[in-house]
Amino acid sequence: MKATSPLHRVVIIGAGFGGLEAARHLGHQPVDVTVIDRSNHHVFQPLLYQVAGAALDISQIAWPIRHVLRRFKNVTTLMAEVDGVDTTAKTVRLTDGKRIPYDTLVIATGATHAYFGHDEWAQFAPGLKTLGDALSIRQHLLTVFEQAEREPDPDKRQKLQTFVVIGAGATGVELACTIAELALEEMPGDFRHADTRTARVIVVEAASRVLSSFPEPLSDYVLKTMEHIGVTVMLNCPVTECHADGVVCNDKRIDAGAVFWAAGVRASPAAQWLNVPADRAGRVKVEGDLHVAAHPDIFVIGDTALVEQENGKPVPGLAPAAKQQGQYVAELIKARLHNRPAPRPFRYRNYGNLSTIGKHTAVVDFGKVKLRGRVAWAMWALAHIYFLIGVRNRLMVALNWLWLYIKGDRGARIILSRKS
Amino acid sequence: MKATSPLHRVVIIGAGFGGLEAARHLGHQPVDVTVIDRSNHHVFQPLLYQVAGAALDISQIAWPIRHVLRRFKNVTTLMAEVDGVDTTAKTVRLTDGKRIPYDTLVIATGATHAYFGHDEWAQFAPGLKTLGDALSIRQHLLTVFEQAEREPDPDKRQKLQTFVVIGAGATGVELACTIAELALEEMPGDFRHADTRTARVIVVEAASRVLSSFPEPLSDYVLKTMEHIGVTVMLNCPVTECHADGVVCNDKRIDAGAVFWAAGVRASPAAQWLNVPADRAGRVKVEGDLHVAAHPDIFVIGDTALVEQENGKPVPGLAPAAKQQGQYVAELIKARLHNRPAPRPFRYRNYGNLSTIGKHTAVVDFGKVKLRGRVAWAMWALAHIYFLIGVRNRLMVALNWLWLYIKGDRGARIILSRKS
CATH class of the missing domain: 3.50.50.60 (FAD/NAD(P)-binding domain)
Structure with missing residues (x-):
């Protein structure tokens, strides 16, 4: 892995949980990082259903990517749509025809809903x-x-x-x-x-x-x-x-x-871009250190990757898994750059699985310990507020929840139309 | 003005500052009030530019009309678009063909931008x-x-x-x-x-x-x-x-x-609906008690009305003027219902004109007293927070402004697209 420009160029496609975490861990490092996303914002997907249900407004769970990465002067954010990767010339092709060269590529493009062959639905x-x-x-x-x-x-x-x-x-x-x-x-x-x-x-x-x-x-x-x-x-x-x-x-x-x-969900078309095989859900099977076989300089992480665990099951498509993979890849790239030994293969640390059922109850699965009811709900709420970015949004979401719980009053029951 | 239904029916078209104020002052009264608006929300227009500038999010300056009027059981909210008024049959015609009968009609449909004959702009x-x-x-x-x-x-x-x-x-x-x-x-x-x-x-x-x-x-x-x-x-x-x-x-x-x-702005097409003359800005000239000449049971208020003051100038198209007119009409309707003497003709009380210039300065014109600079800005900010509906939105807007002023960080820099 030799740098062909003054600085080693890392291109990260997608600024979801995995891509954003990789970019942050490469911040302030002697690498030239470009983050490409088709939207201008990172979304906290676990609370998306609350925007759909009019309990939260869009800006409370979304942040401009370039603002989140603002302090890392070695990181450039591009709002653009990717339509392919040229693995020979080592460039990412954008829909407007421009090409972005990379030395190392991280694909973190997530998944979209899948209609099991019934796209007309x-x-x-x-x-x-x-x-x-x-x-x-x-x-x-x-x-x-x-x-x-x-x-x-x-x-x-x-x-x-x-x-x-x-x-x-x-x-x-x-x-x-x-x-x-x-x-x-x-x-x-x-x-x-x-x-x-x-x-x-x-x-x-x-x-x-x-x-x-x-x-x-x-x-x-x-x-x-x-x-x-x-x-x-x-x-x-x-x-x-x-x-x-x-x-x-x-x-x-x-x-x-x-x-x-x-x-159902289906992985983004990274497999087509790379011309490598995908599983039924469209995921790219990656090696233990998350690189794609035959492409040591290309990593796929998050919902787009099929990562097998020791128990044979794939790593689940959850935010913590994507974040851990983003951090892992950043550490691996840093180790390569500094000629340090490669880290051990990626291992998903499951800190627990949470899900909420309405306003008062949740279930938490820590493996040996399982919780349910109001205590689980409080853990769910604290964890979700903690993982939001920035003090303001934490306050905003907490305030909105307070009103919803005390007064049964949702903050965002606004129908937007062309005329409204 | 004889009630043809068990209760006198007041129909209010438009839930801006004027229409909403009229509805509130008719709440808990022995009248059957229907508020018709083509959108489901009331908007605090004076802060709309902050939504455009990504400083505030939509729900912070907008409220579901039916939720604002929820406690008045005699008030029904309809989200529907009006396309005419039959002054003979005394009905409001909706775009879906339905007709809503009225005994008294209040038109508070506001204004829209006007391109001075260049609609293609x-x-x-x-x-x-x-x-x-x-x-x-x-x-x-x-x-x-x-x-x-x-x-x-x-x-x-x-x-x-x-x-x-x-x-x-x-x-x-x-x-x-x-x-x-x-x-x-x-x-x-x-x-x-x-x-x-x-x-x-x-x-x-x-x-x-x-x-x-x-x-x-x-x-x-x-x-x-x-x-x-x-x-x-x-x-x-x-x-x-x-x-x-x-x-x-x-x-x-x-x-x-x-x-x-x-x-430039142009009044909504109330004059066409009523087949009465309009001024150059499309406004309906109303009598001293805000009713339309030849239609004692139809009132026009807010930006749609041309109300002349004693000094010959029209009442300005500002939120406080619309609210005063909404309240005035509600009091007049109540007086008629209870056979009390009609109130004196409407008189606009100008409590001052405020406008802000950026984040630190405003101008305030109280007539004799004129202010500018930071003190004026503080008055502007307090007045605007005070007039928002509900404690939550006041807190939200204050919190957003705090971040904007201290950290230069806007809350809502989100580009929404079909794909984002």
Whole structure:
């Protein structure tokens, strides 16, 4: 690995949890780092469902990438879209035709929702991966309630006030619970004709339990809690049709005013860019030190990478895993530059798995210790506020949650339209 | 004025400052009130330029109308667009064909930007009247800086970093100053290639002074302060052309990366709905008690109304004037209902005119007393925080300003795109 420019050039594609962490750990180092992202901001994805549910506003969970990296004078941020990598010339190709040369490349481009071969469902069942997605879902959700208020026919009104969430992973559970709490607890007093307490929130899941990444006893607890909040859960119920008026699963038709997708993700097209094989979810299989076989100068991290653990299972697609990988790659690049021995292969340290179910309950899996209920919820809330960037946003989110919990009042119930 | 339903029906079109104030003062009264607005939220327009300038986020200056009016059980909120009024049948016609009957009608539909017969300029020079407008301007502004960072040609980069604001009224002055402070003070450290300190912000104004609603000595002070902040002001400079690359005024071509419109407003089409004459700005001339001649049951208030004062000048199109008119009409309706004598004709009480110039200075005109500088700024800030709705939003805005002033760090520099 010889530097061909005065400084070794590291290009990082994607400023999610993995890419941003890699950039930070290469800050103030004798390397020339370029971070390329198609948007101008880093998003705290674990709270995206709260933007969709109108509890938080966009700026509270998003930061301009160049501002976060401002103090690292060796790091340049480019807002641009990548459409390929030339591994021979060692350049990244942008959609505007420009090429950015690299000595070492880190691909951290994440994942997007996948419709299992039914891309036409995307228009009827928007997914939740970006701020734009969250705002679309918020608009759709709030607009349906406004339509119901104006609808004189009670059957049509009930259909409008039926919400289907496809998928009972963490995002699906969180989204469904926040919609249920909005409709059943917080909004009834705001409407005069429609009774939002009659709204139905239905989660349809192909598997036999909710939150399948958690141990089975916790899944049972989550299911009961969801039902207590007012969410209907339909298990063993794979969706076979999805259209403007609802979904079909197990030959049962469910009419709905809005359908949201939280069922599957697919890695970004890094495998195509590199012309290397991918697994079924589009992930690039990487070696123990996260480089791509045959390309020692290219690393793939986060949701785009398939990293096998000692137990044979892949590292999960979670924020802490991506951050650990970002830091690992930065340390490895520094070791190479300073001719220090390479670090030992990457090992994912699982500090625990958290998921929240509504406003009062969460489940936490620390491996040996498992928690649920209000104490788990407090841990979830503290952890999420802690991992936000900056004191202001922590205060803002805490303040918004305080109001939501004490007064049942969400801060961001704003429908934006061309005319509004 | 005889009630044709069990309760007298008041329909209020528009939930800006005037309409919302009227609805609140009719709350808990023996009348059936319906508030119709095409958006679901009330906007605090005086701070809209801060959303455009990425200092505040949308939810901090906007509230769901139905939530604000939630406690008044006699008030129904409808999100719908009005396309006419049938004064014979006494109904309001919605764009979906529905009709809403009224006994008394209050039209408070505000104003929109006007391009003086050049509607084709709207695409090149967006104005600032709604949250959607503010977000568009924010996107445009932030995107131009991102383009400049990627532009290798210094001339093109300088053109990109040139911003033209058309009009030197309060909105134009505030918008120009916030763009200048963003580019010249706060953002330079974030970029590596482009030097945002070389950005130019130009205000072009057809009249001979800025803020012409203020006394002349204050205008001179504002002009000097703007120049000190780094804004170039071109007076006596009417715009004659406006296109994708900039503007032309006094036969001088100014190339720009972005052009914003703050030059003129036009009242909403209430005059057409009622088939009554309007003045040049589209306003409906109303009688001393704000009703429309020949329609004693129809009131027009706020920016849509032309209300003459004793000195012959019209009541200015300001938030306090609209609120006073909203309250006045509510009191008048209550007096009629209870067969009390009608209140005396409406009289605008001018409690002072405030405008801010950048982060440290404002001008205040109390009539006899005139203030400028930091004390005026503090009064401006306190007044604006006071008039926000709800403790949470006051805290949020105060917190955002604190960070902006102490750390030069804006909270909402987020570019939203379909893909972001």
